[in-house]
Amino acid sequence: MTPLLEVRNLSKFYGPRIGCADVGFELWPGEVLGIVGESGSGKSTLLSCLAGHLVPDTGSVVYDTRTDGPRDTLTMSEPERRMLSRTDWAYVHQNPRDGLRMNVSAGGNVGERLMAVGARHYGNIRATATDWLGRVEISDERIDDRPSAFSGGMQQRLQIARNLVTGPRLVFMDEPTGGLDVSVQARLLDLIRALVRDLGLSAVIVTHDLAVVRLLADRLMVMKSGHVVEEGLTDQVLDDPQHAYTQLLVSSVLHV
């Protein structure tokens, strides 16, 4: 089997400061990888480099495309990369405002993604949008409302529907439950877990919350000062951390 994503020697510096350094991993189809670490450890930098939002200084990000097999996304042309992020990739921002169009209706937010990949029939677009709102537990009565009238949890669920409606294979998530109330977080995590499982998605999830990776991630990478200090199966890493930094992360959570 070919990995869906194969990352080698990825580094990004901000002047003399390390963003992330020498990161490498493979992500297999249907696998969920969690990236954890304290604030400033390089998680967002790494995710941005993977998703093509930031250009790394060194390394390769090879993606197994549907049409041409493995391709280094860093050397792709801009139109090719744009097409990839429209069809095969999804990116869920921590703040739904960054991933939604706040002045467009909920149905429009979902529907315009379908139009971007060629859908033209209004009735079909609206039916698919309604179906996706239902899947993320938003009542069809709210289809014409703008996201600005939604709660934070609803906005995040709408952002997920907007991202998944085009059937991507790989989803990048940056602190998807950050900034939400604990009870809202729990419901959202359950929803994400069910969607990822039902759709067979691969995902890379960045979070500082070990409970999120415990629930969602098959495998875990622990980052500190831009470097990966430990990786392995989630339960193994959390139940028997080998690196002193991971031990600290795990014990600080246990003692809260």
Ligand SMILES: Nc1ncnc2c1ncn2[C@@H]1O[C@H](COP(=O)(O)OP(=O)(O)OP(=O)(O)O)[C@@H](O)[C@H]1O
């Ligand atoms: N635009 C930037 N310019 C300069 N330095 C930056 C920039 N963005 C990040 N950094 C630095 O790179 C390092 C990694 O930051 P990054 O935001 O990737 O960490 P993080 O683990 O995602 O943190 P957080 O959880 O707070 O978002 C930090 O030292 C940070 O100060």
